[in-house]
Amino acid sequence: MENIVRILMIDDHPMIIEGYQNTLLGNKKEGNYELDISIANTCDQAFEKIKSSASSATPFDVLFIDINLPPSSNGTITSGVDLAVHAKRLLPDAKIIILTMHNEDFRIHNVLKNADPDGFLIKSDLTSEELILAFNSIMSGTPYYSSTVNNHFRKRIKNNFTLDEKNIKILYHLSRGVKTKNLTNYIGLSLSAIEKRKSQIKELFDIAEGDDEALLGEARKRGFI
Structure with missing residues (x-):
């Protein structure tokens, strides 16, 4: 029986999601696994799909989450970081991949501290090849961070103190x-x-x-x- 990897892609730009889908589907190795991809464009849509998945016999295995998303209608989920925190609670076995255009060290630090994702990709770093590399790495159990995030780690390590x-x-x-x-x-x-x-x-x-x-x-x- 073939393995099925169930993915939820969350981004408010349909063309970006289409690019992610085409990249991953185009890389599927014959006989390896099938990809079952669902889509959400807002925090409300994503949260409903995550809740439904959590009570399903076949929950999501991987979530791609953009940081900048329209907030939930009740105002309790304001970004992809908030959504990732809920996802980790409801789907503890799922892999969380954060994607964002923001490359400021403060924002990177905030995402790492609050969401602790399995993958963290800055969109300006991203190519089709790197998306595939990140996906395969994370599926094999190894976290993946794009170059800007790794530079953030390196700069922090150089300091012999931290700031609160x-x-x-x-x-x-x-x-x-x-x-x-x-x-x-x-x-x-x-x-x-x-x-x-x-x-x-x-x-x-x-x-x-x-x-x-x-x-x-x-x-x-x-x-x-």
């Missing part, structure tokens, strides 16, 4: 052009606490007297943004 989530958020929002005085709207700390954290980060970076431009430059070199 609030410090990383400070750097991220500063890098997006938010003024220090307005960071309280994004981080949930008082302005004095934010200023203190900025000073601590500068000391860690050995630029205690540096301005925000120097802080962000060093943060980029070290892979924190």
